[in-house]
Amino acid sequence: MKALFKTAGQAYKAHHALPPDAGTIADVNHDNVVKTISPDWVDGETKVMESPADHGQDLRLWLRLLTCSTLIESEIRRRLREQFDCTLPRFDLMAQLERAKAGMVLGELSKRMMVSPGNITALVERLVESGHVTRTVSPADRRVQIIALTSFGRAEFEKMATAHADWIAELFDVITARDGEILFDRLGKLKRSVVTALARD
Amino acid sequence: MKALFKTAGQAYKAHHALPPDAGTIADVNHDNVVKTISPDWVDGETKVMESPADHGQDLRLWLRLLTCSTLIESEIRRRLREQFDCTLPRFDLMAQLERAKAGMVLGELSKRMMVSPGNITALVERLVESGHVTRTVSPADRRVQIIALTSFGRAEFEKMATAHADWIAELFDVITARDGEILFDRLGKLKRSVVTALARD
DNA sequence: TATTGTTATACTCTATAACTATA
């Protein structure tokens, strides 16, 4: 039941987080107060089955899945911020626009990013200020706002996307093509399982 | 290159997000402005290889991994909030304390959660206010603060943990034991790959 | 009336750094 969920994880980690092999087992003082790090801080993989709060294999799998995505995402987020002064939502929004050469309607951005229109408005506002995107009123329907990348925004995004791909290749270093295929396939099953379960509600 | 990253994803989704089978292909008006949803909004699995910004199999795998964890985490986050008025960091902090019967030093919490001490102080403060945890000065070293669950906090956490396990079982519905093992194993490899890569820096 | 976005607000989280108290 440790490190169940995504938390901050980025900048602070660079300065304070433990190396992967830190510690031995959770040290406890004479009052049983936990003071030192246990070795399984990354996802508690060995301990979770022994915990009184154990709830089975699915939970272990979910913890490990979450650990992987959190580790990767935190690092990506940190590098985006340090190297490009960019946040994930900003990057995500630009990624949405990348293939929409003529732009995308604000409401569509909202749906794709699963973020409320009000918050997209604010995000777009900051990207307009920094010169990455434009906002235009649709001539066909004056309620709709068309958002598009500027050439500057497109160039910036391409730089980030290239770096991003390199980072991923670096992090996935030892995953073989075969393991990659297997993971891709099983994660596809998992995705369908989740989407189906969510659709039942 | 769509929906690369975790975004908001929780509350808004409940009201506005598309069902998993919405749409057909991205509709485009006479100006080529994207107005309607494409079917692969979940992770763009089919499209990413065709994209000019394609950067290979690792990237596809990463997108799918991120999609899975984001879908699950968003749903968990939403349910935690709606059913228990709890955020992920709060839950995570309590999860850390669950097996530390006599409490845990604040700095240790900070390291495990990869969140700065200052932000842990604020998080603990809110949990003290709501009666979930206590904060005590260590008699051995008056600089250190020992954080522990109250019996109320423990009871609340148990309720949440039980519900959480049920949610996960629901979402992982159609994953067989065998597929679960395979995923668990390969994700273990991936975790080691990432941890190794991060340690190289 | 319904839809598209905007504005407003309150809160949480993130990131950083200066600072205090204790060892």
Next chain:
DNA sequence: TATAGTTATAGAGTATAACAATA
């Protein structure tokens, strides 16, 4: 001097709801 936390602050993201403009 070094360590454990606290305080402060700025910015971004999250969640809701009321609202205006247009269809």
